[in-house]
Amino acid sequence: MDAVPIQEERILALRNKPVRREEPLPDAEIHSEGFRQQRQARRSALVEDYVELIADLIEDGNEARQVDIAARLGVAQPTVAKMLTRLCADGLVSRKPYRGVFLTETGRKVAEESRIRHQTVEAFLRSLGVSAETARIDAEGIEHHVSAETLDAFRRAMTHRQA
Numbered sequence: 001m002d003a004v005p006i007q008e009e010r011i012l013a014l015r016n017k018p019v020r021r022e023e024p025l026p027d028a029e030i031h032s033e034g035f036r037q038q039r040q041a042r043r044s045a046l047v048e049d050y051v052e053l054i055a056d057l058i059e060d061g062n063e064a065r066q067v068d069i070a071a072r073l074g075v076a077q078p079t080v081a082k083m084l085t086r087l088c089a090d091g092l093v094s095r096k097p098y099r100g101v102f103l104t105e106t107g108r109k110v111a112e113e114s115r116i117r118h119q120t121v122e123a124f125l126r127s128l129g130v131s132a133e134t135a136r137i138d139a140e141g142i143e144h145h146v147s148a149e150t151l152d153a154f155r156r157a158m159t160h161r162q163a
Helices: 003-015 028-059 066-073 077-089 105-127 132-142 148-162
Strands: 093-095 101-103
Touching: 028 066, 028 077, 028 101, 028 105, 066 077, 077 093, 101 105, 105 132, 105 148
Parallel strands: none
Antiparallel strands: 093 101
């Protein structure tokens, strides 16, 4: 008998049974911390995406123009304009009339930290055998939600795999 149908039977059987937690619910205060961290990560993800993209455009030798940011993020220019206003107010970017957008020192630090997280997650996924394109796309979301502890574990795991 082929192993694939057996695996499919197991999956179908699991669908019909409720999945039980392996451990009891943690204390409410501890439990809520994970949700708080995820909400914060979602709020900061957009900011990090913008500053990282602005850094990439500048590094590529181009100005970071509103039209280019909109095209690369797949959003409308008014959406970018609104976010650039927010980033200016937060001290992450500066704008000059008839010129592009520039990162402040704080903005450069945020972009660099985001880029390092992204590269670590992408490299880890690639080390597991994930294709380059899928790893790039998945890392774009994961990078904002991963803790420093998990990033260190990814790095250790990659180091051990290379040894």
